[in-house]
């Protein structure tokens with residue numbers, strides 16, 4: 072028999088967990104949220120009668136407790152439940168934040184609970200689910216070994232795949248996701264602005280660059296970094312990169328620092344590929360210049 076679960080924080084992620092854990096055979100112990108209406112809405116979806124705006128009334132009866140409030144409310148919510156003896160002995164308490172470690176749930180340990188986090192690498196945009204948003208995604212888990220074991224089973228039961236990360240490096244894990252997702256958008260914005268200067272703007276910029284972007288992603292997947300790196304830096308083509316810097320400086324000077332910073336870090340990847348000599352490497356570093364110093368705080 073699958074464990075019983077309680078959801079505290081019936082927003083986008085909490086509702087999705089409630090719906091698809093229920094479908095996977097987990098038994099709903101109930102739903103709690105700041106507002107009774109959110110708890111009731113989530114409970115209604117799976118025809119449960121158990122909802123409340125007092126979390127410990129719900130969590131006391133659960134083998135698993137998910138605290139899916141906004142990140143800033145997780146610790147207080149957990150502390151309140153602990154203070155009101157709302158975790159039964161051996162309960163597994165999980166939050167879903169990508170940025171925060173499981174240690175923010177430490178008060179639950181005093182009640183004999185096991186703590187962990189499971190972060191679904193997915194974007195949850197609404198509380199209305201037609202398809203399972205956990206299907207085929209990666210769920211990152213960390214925490215006490217018993218909690219991690221349970222979180223990994225849950226990820227599998229929801230249709231995803233789990234990876235385990237180091238609790239002490241949770242912030243860097245999250246920074247990596249920000250770079251891969253948010254900064255990819257920033258990088259594409261830079262590329263679109265540059266090609267815009269050549270007369271290809273808007274949707275056309277995306278359409279023209281898309282095969283190149285997809286080809287590069289495919290190469291990274293197939294041969295990895297540094298082998299996937301192509302272009303003037305890896306060829307040691309000093310003249311071309313000097314021209315880029317000159318033209319960008321003339322036409323779109325506001326983009327020059329970003330272009331040079333990416334170029335500077337690309338030199339080491341080219342060096343690792345073994346296609347440029349030490350002297351070319353030094354010349355390139357002079358051309359791109361050291362990255363600008365951080366602003367004094």
Ligand SMILES: NC(=O)c1ccc[n+]([C@@H]2O[C@H](COP(=O)([O-])OP(=O)(O)OC[C@H]3O[C@@H](n4cnc5c(N)ncnc54)[C@H](OP(=O)(O)O)[C@@H]3O)[C@@H](O)[C@H]2O)c1
Pocket residue numbers: 079080081082083084085103104105106107109110139140141142144148166167168169170190191192193194195196
């Ligand atoms: N959204 C995503 O794409 C995504 C992806 C991965 C992970 N996550 C993580 O999942 C967690 C939940 O995010 P979300 O996007 O689902 O947030 P959300 O849609 O804003 O839902 C949070 C819910 O918690 C309730 N709540 C707020 N304070 C509370 C409290 N003190 N006690 C009980 N309930 C409280 C909210 O209020 P009401 O009761 O008033 O409705 C709301 O229903 C966060 O840790 C987030 O980092 C989110």
